[in-house]
Amino acid sequence: MQKLIIKGKKKLFGSIDISGSKNATLPILAATLLTDKAVTLKNIPLVQDVYTMINLLKFIGLNIKISKKKNILKTSSNRKFKTLAPYNLLKTMRAGVLVLGPLLAKYRKAKVSLPGGCAIGARPVNLHLFALEKLGAKIKIKNGYMHATAENGLKGAIIKFPSISVGATESAILAAVSAEGKTIISNCAIEPEIQDMIVFLKKLGCNINFIGKRKILIIGTKKFKSTSHEVIFDRIELGTYLIAAALVGTKITLFKIKTKIIETEIKLLKKMGIKMKIDKNKITVFESGKINSVNIKTEPYPGFPTDLQAQIMVLMLRASGISKITENIFENRFMHVPELRRMGAKIITKKNTAYVTGPTNLSGAEVMATDLRASVSLVLAALNADSLTVINRVYHLDRGYENLEKKLKKCKANINRV
Numbered sequence: 387m388q389k390l391i392i393k394g395k396k397k398l399f400g401s402i403d404i405s406g407s408k409n410a411t412l413p414i415l416a417a418t419l420l421t422d423k424a425v426t427l428k429n430i431p432l433v434q435d436v437y438t439m440i441n442l443l444k445f446i447g448l449n450i451k452i453s454k455k456k457n458i459l460k461t462s463s464n465r466k467f468k469t470l471a472p473y474n475l476l477k478t479m480r481a482g483v484l485v486l487g488p489l490l491a492k493y494r495k496a497k498v499s500l501p502g503g504c505a506i507g508a509r510p511v512n513l514h515l516f517a518l519e520k521l522g523a524k525i526k527i528k529n530g531y532m533h534a535t536a537e538n539g540l541k542g543a544i545i546k547f548p549s550i551s552v553g554a555t556e557s558a559i560l561a562a563v564s565a566e567g568k569t570i571i572s573n574c575a576i577e578p579e580i581q582d583m584i585v586f587l588k589k590l591g592c593n594i595n596f597i598g599k600r601k602i603l604i605i606g607t608k609k610f611k612s613t614s615h616e617v618i619f620d621r622i623e624l625g626t627y628l629i630a631a632a633l634v635g636t637k638i639t640l641f642k643i644k645t646k647i648i649e650t651e652i653k654l655l656k657k658m659g660i661k662m663k664i665d666k667n668k669i670t671v672f673e674s675g676k677i678n679s680v681n682i683k684t685e686p687y688p689g690f691p692t693d694l695q696a697q698i699m700v701l702m703l704r705a706s707g708i709s710k711i712t713e714n715i716f717e718n719r720f721m722h723v724p725e726l727r728r729m730g731a732k733i734i735t736k737k738n739t740a741y742v743t744g745p746t747n748l749s750g751a752e753v754m755a756t757d758l759r760a761s762v763s764l765v766l767a768a769l770n771a772d773s774l775t776v777i778n779r780v781y782h783l784d785r786g787y788e789n790l791e792k793k794l795k796k797c798k799a800n801i802n803r804v
């Protein structure tokens with residue numbers, strides 16, 4: 387397995403282009419199942435999860451390929467699809483479950499592997515099934531698969547989510563857009579990636595509109611157009627590099643972004659004393675002096691994202707005083723803490739709250755990546771630690787960060803993959 391070797395305490399400067407969003411690309415790829423027409427997607431991040439989703443869609447029967455210019459081309463085809471999403475393609479990429487809604491809507495049946503849990507939690511799919519059953523699906527779980535049928539097709543319904551779920555909101559929308567009649571979904575997740583998927587669905591010809599902050603009205607249709615769409619930038623990658631720049635940057639500019647989408651994160655970094663110049667489509671981070679401790683809790687968008695929790699914890703290690711971070715979304719998302727402790731971090735966890743004492747000097751060590759965002763927090767810690775850090779199992783990183791070493795090397799980081 388590959389490792390990353392990082393020599394810390396090097397000042398970074400230069401610029402970084404932010405890639406397209408993995409978490410927008412995945413549901414939009416699932417949505418391409420709805421139409422037989424040609425579709426072009428642009429600004430696609432070349433990361434493992436996207437390749438896995440493309441392999442799943444090819445297995446199902448789509449003519450789809452990714453170009454070196456980072457575009458995905460799906461050519462028109464009216465070949466009969468397989469209505470199967472096998473375990474070997476879902477075990478590493480849970481978002482594969484999103485093909486269930488479109489396959490059900492189109493073929494009235496689907497057999498989709500139950501996505502495994504992962505390091506950060508059990509990751510149940512009960513809310514996905516709740517929504518699809520409201521739309522008329524019958525779903526039996528057997529031998530690790532969801533066997534779904536909708537003999538008379540999916541029918542529009544009123545869906546009130548008991549709790550907010552990004553994936554379940556996406557599943558409900560992807561099924562309802564071609565169910566028969568009207569669907570109203572309330573208590574939806576409203577992450578920018580879902581809003582980008584809705585922009586794409588409208589381009590396809592879907593009739594879908596927000597009728598409240600977390601309420602969506604859909605009128606089902608069976609007619610879809612050919613279209614092209616540029617995927618939104620990755621706000622989690624942006625947040626990760628903003629924190630890297632705050633930790634060890636002298637002057638770093640981040641391009642290809644829309645700053646209005648990350649107001650919560652910007653407000654928090656300002657509160658911590660990070661010096662930034664904010665423009666509509668770029669941010670420059672300057673060398674920060676004293677960093678202030680803060681208290682944060684992770685929440686659904688527009689709150690502070692759970693996908694930046696591990697990363698901001700590393701910045702808290704640089705802040706003066708005790709910072710607090712409460713993880714409200716996943717039940718086991720402190721896997722980075724024991725690894726950070728091996729680098730000298732002073733972090734105490736009590737249930738879903740971590741108390742981080744700073745400023746702490748980190749020292750290089752051999753550490754283990756456990757999940758996508760925990761892995762990148764180890765990279766951030768390594769950049770700010772003295773001597774060498776070796777990060778094992780970097781395949782976790784490759785699932786969601788495009789050209790990480792290249793982007794950091796371009797800003798003078800001493801980072802190598804072996």
Ligand code: EPZ
Pocket residue numbers: 409412481507508509510511512513514515550551552553554575692693715716717758759786
């Ligand atoms: C999406 O996961 C993202 N993944 C996650 O990013 C992100 O952390 C998460 O949303 C929260 O923002 C993709 O978009 C591919 P949820 P998802 O359903 O949809 C519980 C990354 O690093 N729940 O909003 O799985 C669930 O256990 C990944 O890119 C149920 O109980 O998240 C969790 O506690 C990690 N039943 C909470 O809801 C369900 O049916 C929120 O999960 C579904 C979820």
